[in-house]
Amino acid sequence: QSETRKKLLKLFAEANGEFISGQKISDQLGCSRTAVWKHIEDLRQEGFEVEAVRRLGYRLKSAPDKVTGNEIQLGLKTKRLGWNVYYEESVPSTQKIAHKLAHDGAEEGTLVIAEEQTAGRGRLDRSWHSPKGTGIWMSLILRPAIPPQQAPQLTLLAAVAVSQGIQEVTGLVPDIKWPNDILLNGKKAVGILTELQADPDQVHAVIVGIGINVNQTREHFPSELASTATSLALEAGKPVNRAQLVQMILSKFETLYDQYLQHGFSPIKLLWEGYAVTIGKEVVARTLSGTVSGVALGITDTGTLKLRTKDGDIHYIYSADIEI
Numbered sequence: 498q499s500e501t502r503k504k505l506l507k508l509f510a511e512a513n514g515e516f517i518s519g520q521k522i523s524d525q526l527g528c529s530r531t532a533v534w535k536h537i538e539d540l541r542q543e544g545f546e547v548e549a550v551r552r553l554g555y556r557l558k559s560a561p562d563k564v565t566g567n568e569i570q571l572g573l574k575t576k577r578l579g580w581n582v583y584y585e586e587s588v589p590s591t592q593k594i595a596h597k598l599a600h601d602g603a604e605e606g607t608l609v610i611a612e613e614q615t616a617g618r619g620r621l622d623r624s625w626h627s628p629k630g631t632g633i634w635m636s637l638i639l640r641p642a643i644p645p646q647q648a649p650q651l652t653l654l655a656a657v658a659v660s661q662g663i664q665e666v667t668g669l670v671p672d673i674k675w676p677n678d679i680l681l682n683g684k685k686a687v688g689i690l691t692e693l694q695a696d697p698d699q700v701h702a703v704i705v706g707i708g709i710n711v712n713q714t715r716e717h718f719p720s721e722l723a724s725t726a727t728s729l730a731l732e733a734g735k736p737v738n739r740a741q742l743v744q745m746i747l748s749k750f751e752t753l754y755d756q757y758l759q760h761g762f763s764p765i766k767l768l769w770e771g772y773a774v775t776i777g778k779e780v781v782a783r784t785l786s787g788t789v790s791g792v793a794l795g796i797t798d799t800g801t802l803k804l805r806t807k808d809g810d811i812h813y814i815y816s817a818d819i820e821i
């Protein structure tokens with residue numbers, strides 16, 4: 498997106514559906530009336546409804562229900578996150594694209610987002626169902642100066658940001674299941690996949706993949722997910738605007754991420770614990786090296802899960818699937 502386009506979207510967001518004169522727009526954008534008209538035509542092509550009235554100017558009447566860069570940036574309140582958006586209708590996986598961009602030097606806050614993923618991925622190469630136009634399938638590139646061992650903290654931070662965003666936009670109160678699931682009424686609505694580009698002692702980029710079931714109906718889910726998955730619309734009983742939710746999540750994310758960079762993981766840990774359903778419960782943790790069951794005591798300062806087995810042994814779980 499050009500700087501001019503970003504300024505135009507800011508003006509429309511501030512105008513809040515009222516008219517802005519063509520003169521004012523061209524003054525603020527520092528470009529000709531003809532150039533303004535071309536930007537407006539681009540937005541119309543994308544499905545934005547822009548009314549033009551002689552003497553009054555332009556008025557944004559509605560935005561298409563998509564998650565394009567233009568829609569995400571229309572009213573976006575962040576400073577760094579989401580101002581560089583790679584949008585596609587259909588991709589195999591946003592993670593793959595984000596990895597490539599990060600490798601080529603993409604700046605912190607770059608967001609890759611698509612209407613559909615044909616090969617969406619979960620952890621351990623499991624698949625992530627990402628049907629067209631229904632959910633938020635996105636990957637955010639971060640460049641924190643942290644050692645790789647601390648990167649799992651960002652999964653937990655992301656879970657808090659997404660939970661806060663969902664709560665703010667829909668009023669639903671999500672539960673977080675360690676480490677990366679967000680549940681509504683016990684069913685999975687969000688999955689998070691954090692991947693790294695790093696040396697042994699330094700992270701180069703963190704790719705935070707976030708998949709959110711937003712407007713799926715029951716029919717959208719394949720039979721194997723029918724009893725375990727849900728969407729925000731199913732739980733809230735009404736459709737949810739995806740672009741608005743992305744904006745809110747990016748805002749919450751930026752606030753938490755700034756806190757994290759300044760003060761470390763402890764403030765995030767507290768917030769995370771407020772949403773966690775795992776803690777204090779009898780759980781079964783399936784790890785690659787075996788299964789451990791016990792009471793989940795909490796998470797450590799690095800984001801590791803602490804379990805106490807029946808015999809009183811303490812286990813630290815770095816990565817697992819948890820059954821509550």
Ligand code: BT5
Nearest residue numbers: 590592617618619620623625626635688689706707708726
């Ligand atoms: C996750 O893995 O939950 C991480 C999912 C991350 C998806 C995002 S979307 C944007 C970005 N691009 C990608 O390609 N991926 C990221 P895991 O904990 O391994 O859970 C995967 C399991 O969740 C699957 O094996 C299914 O059982 C279940 N599942 C698959 N699709 C689902 C969906 N849409 N809703 C709920 N559960 C689902």
